[in-house]
Amino acid sequence: MRILVSVIIFLFSFNANATSILSIAGKVTNNLGIRDDILRYIETSIPGLTESSRYAVMRLAANQQALYYKVRSYAEASSLIVSSSVALKCLGLERKDDYEIFKTIEHMMMDTSERKEHIMNTCSDLFGHDGLPHKHVNRNELADRCRAKDY
Amino acid sequence: MNILVVFIILLYSMAAYAVEPKMYIFFINGVNTTADDANINMEKLEDLMNYESSTITWNVLYNATHGLIKSDVFDYIHQKKQADRHLSIDSYTNYYITNNNIDCCISLDQYENVKQSIRLQYLNDKKYVGMNLSDIVNQFHLKFKGNKNDVYILIIAHSQGNNYANQLHDYLVNGEHFPVDHIAIFSIASPSHTVNGFVNPYTRFKYVTADNDHVINAVRLLPGHKPLPANVHLNDCKDLPCHNLINSYLFDKVVSSDICKGIKSYISLWLNEQPVC
Numbered sequence: 001m002r003i004l005v006s007v008i009i010f011l012f013s014f015n016a017n018a019t020s021i022l023s024i025a026g027k028v029t030n031n032l033g034i035r036d037d038i039l040r041y042i043e044t045s046i047p048g049l050t051e052s053s054r055y056a057v058m059r060l061a062a063n064q065q066a067l068y069y070k071v072r073s074y075a076e077a078s079s080l081i082v083s084s085s086v087a088l089k090c091l092g093l094e095r096k097d098d099y100e101i102f103k104t105i106e107h108m109m110m111d112t113s114e115r116k117e118h119i120m121n122t123c124s125d126l127f128g129h130d131g132l133p134h135k136h137v138n139r140n141e142l143a144d145r146c147r148a149k150d151y
Numbered sequence: 152m153n154i155l156v157v158f159i160i161l162l163y164s165m166a167a168y169a170v171e172p173k174m175y176i177f178f179i180n181g182v183n184t185t186a187d188d189a190n191i192n193m194e195k196l197e198d199l200m201n202y203e204s205s206t207i208t209w210n211v212l213y214n215a216t217h218g219l220i221k222s223d224v225f226d227y228i229h230q231k232k233q234a235d236r237h238l239s240i241d242s243y244t245n246y247y248i249t250n251n252n253i254d255c256c257i258s259l260d261q262y263e264n265v266k267q268s269i270r271l272q273y274l275n276d277k278k279y280v281g282m283n284l285s286d287i288v289n290q291f292h293l294k295f296k297g298n299k300n301d302v303y304i305l306i307i308a309h310s311q312g313n314n315y316a317n318q319l320h321d322y323l324v325n326g327e328h329f330p331v332d333h334i335a336i337f338s339i340a341s342p343s344h345t346v347n348g349f350v351n352p353y354t355r356f357k358y359v360t361a362d363n364d365h366v367i368n369a370v371r372l373l374p375g376h377k378p379l380p381a382n383v384h385l386n387d388c389k390d391l392p393c394h395n396l397i398n399s400y401l402f403d404k405v406v407s408s409d410i411c412k413g414i415k416s417y418i419s420l421w422l423n424e425q426p427v428c
Contacts, residue, residue: 064187077186084187085194099191099397100389106185120217123186128215128283131290132190138203 024114025069033062038108046101055149056091060084061105067126068109068119077126078133083151086137090146172208174303174422175295176414179287179319181310181340181396182216189213195397196307199411200418202426207418210294212287212319214312240266240326243273270326284318291319299327303421304334306348307414309396310366313341320347337413339400342370344377354416359400359409361385366394383409 026035034042038061042049046057063080071077092098110116137145145151178193193211244266248257253265274285295304304323308316316336323329336348338358346357360367362381370376383406389398401407411428418424 067187081186081190085190088191089194099195102187102191103398106188119185120183120215123213124215124217127186127213128286129289131293132186132211132213134190134193134210136209 021069021118024112024118025065026115028065032058033065034058035061035065035109038065038105041104041108048095050094052146052149053091053094056087056146057101057105059087059151060091060102063087064105064109068122071126074126074130081127082133082135085135086142086145086151089137089142090151093143093146171206172297172302173206174208174305174418175297176207176209176305176307177212177291177294178209179212179306179308179312179316180214181312182214184214184217186213192309192396195401196410196414199401199407200414200426200428202418202424204418204422204424204426206422206424208294212290212294212306212315214283214315215286216283216311240270240273240322243276244269266326273326274322284315284322287315287319288322291323299323299329299333302333303417304329305414305417306334306336307339308336308341309339309400310394311342313338313343313346317343317345317347335417337410337417338379339396339410340364340367340394342367342376342378344379346379351416351420353420354413356409356413356416359383359406359413361393361400361406363388364394364399365392 026037028035030036030039032039039058042054042057042061049057063084067077067080067084071080088098088102091101095101110119176197178189178196180189180192184192189211193209197209244262247253247269248262248265257265271285274288295302306316306319313336316338320334320336323334324331332349334348335350336346336357338346338360340360341358348357350357358379360379360381361383362368363385364381367378367381370378385393385399385403385406387399387403389395389402393399399406400410408428411426415426415428418426
């Protein structure tokens, strides 16, 4: 009987954790992997986005959602960090407010204390010990990659 | 013909391998900074230099310190206390020797052996250092591939990252015997009262702290805390406290130019290369 109770409690806590992560992650009903309210912000609140700059912003938002709520390995997380780095550089080729846009999306990702704590814990767990990847992209390569949306 | 092609490819590969970094530039971020943001901060500094060189490698040493404001401030205050008490690895070793009743009259070699044997303990002892120093040291070892006697290291740190920069410098010099004149720190918006490390003797320029940086000014009000005197003014800030690296220190044209010159001075001195600011 005790074993049964322990198993039930274990299963309940496992499911509770899964549920709480989902509720923190927020609603994603689009096929872009971007939280619905953040997608709305991108589509309605950033004037003057071109096709390429819109792609870059969406990449930033989708990468953050994946990084904090889906990724399971350092390799996956590193790939997203590198992609976001290139996305921001591509955005920066067209706009001077690239960093402001990034920070607005980041703030929206951390708009509750639970989300902020989860995100900072994830960053710490993923990168605290082994650090961040860095792949230098030179200027010529960057222009080509931005044009090809290769990130 | 095939042999010639192979020979040319071989020569080219050897030439490529021959260019190893002579200088590492590491960036350490402040508290509550996501991994993305830390990476972007470093890249904006790299963009500021607007200089491509095969002999310089840029990297982030990610400071994962985070939490409620209370715990971040606690971590900073705790680090500050230890820095003020000069709890370097040597102090820690002496304390260890005393507390463990190790024979007082040990030779220098024996002392070094004790110091090396407790090196990891020192790094992980949260009573003495900030929460993340051991992680930062680990990251350094993963990124630094050079010979410590042949390579130069510049650590650029923002805000609370400066405390880790100072500790990392002290650890590398005292714990791993990196040459003292091979590691410098360029400090931005530091709450610390020192910038440890080698200073360019020609420029003597090692930090920027704005007189209107409201975060640092608030630290000045804490008893026993004396950040370095302000030496710049931010005419343009995009963040309210005028403390953010990208939105304030790199946004202001004059201050960002000063930062560029500060970093450039080490590149010029060590590599005899001349980026333009």
